[in-house]
Amino acid sequence: MDHDNILETNGLNHWFGAGEVRKQALFDINLTLKRGSFTVLMGPSGSGKTTVLTLVGCLRAVQEGSVTLLDRQLNGATEAELVALRRRLGFIFQAHNLHESLTATQNVMMGLQVHRGVSDAKAQTAARHALDLVGLSDRVSYLPANLSGGQKQRVAVARALVGNPALVLADEPTAALDKDSAAEVVDLLKRMGAERGTTTLLVTHDNRILDRADCILTLEDGRIVRVDDRH
Structure with missing residues (x-):
């Protein structure tokens, strides 16, 4: 290969x-x-x-x-x-699958749960960086209910990208x-x-x-x- x-x-x-x-x-x-x-x-x-x-x-x-x-x-x-x-790998689906009770940052942090040994502080920093990448640095503390459909999907993209996946x-x-x-x-x-x-x-x-x-x-x-x- x-x-x-x-x-x-x-x-x-x-x-x-x-x-x-x-x-x-x-x-x-x-x-x-x-x-x-x-x-x-x-x-x-x-x-x-x-x-x-x-x-x-x-x-x-x-x-x-x-x-x-x-x-x-x-x-x-x-x-x-x-x-x-x-x-x-990173996964993104049609339904954004965000947890309604968690902020944008907390939702993105969940993308790092599969990575062992990542402290909460590092996870939060990585999540906020990923949200910045998708243009949501001003929405890091928002709950999904306060985001538009496009913003919710961008949070889902940030969650997929936060672990820096190869695919x-x-x-x-x-x-x-x-x-x-x-x-x-x-x-x-x-x-x-x-x-x-x-x-x-x-x-x-x-x-x-x-x-x-x-x-x-x-x-x-x-x-x-x-x-x-x-x-």
């Missing part, structure tokens, strides 16, 4: 169910993500986009094929190995946002790629953000049917 590649999958297949109801969900998925790249995975509902995300994100066991993440092979990896790799996996992060807020979230992830070498794989139906992608993969019925490389 090229060390400039954060992720490689080869011949990735996946099934759901067992026996007569067993159904293949992914067919021969081959993809490569280079350090700092911003890749979009598109396709209709049920095409397998989220399944790809959960497999490469160590949230689901690889059944068949090769997935190499950060120079580690996921097929056959132990649970302890998968947990260690998950600590090096960010984003599942429909702009779906509930207006055009300007969606652009802000995507531009932020692009900037992290340029400044930190953070790699992003983003699942979306949102055509408004496609012009910002380095590569667009189109998935249909569990197969990659188109690769649009913008480099």
Whole structure:
């Protein structure tokens, strides 16, 4: 594996169910993500986009094929190995999943809970820096109820970025946002790629953000049917 590649999958297949109801969900998925790249995975509902995300994100066991993440092979990896790799990833979802009783800073600090040995003081400093990165330095003490939809999603982005992950996996992060807020979230992830070498794989139906992608993969019925490389 090229060390400039954060992720490689080869011949990735996946099934759901067992026996007569067993159904293949992914067919021969081959993809490569280079350090700092911003890749979009598109396709209709049920095409397998989220399944790809959960497999490469160590949230689901690889059944068949090769997935190499950060120079580690996921097929056959132990649970302890998968947990260690998950600590090096950032996750963003359509629902911001913020805790309503916690401030923006406290919500972002939760992104460091998987990292052992981080003191509360260091976690708070890192959280405030991450909020500054996403343009929310004036909202660090706000509760989610007092933030707009775009601001809540930026807090979720800060939470994903606070541990300085090598790879960010984003599942429909702009779906509930207006055009300007969606652009802000995507531009932020692009900037992290340029400044930190953070790699992003983003699942979306949102055509408004496609012009910002380095590569667009189109998935249909569990197969990659188109690769649009913008480099």
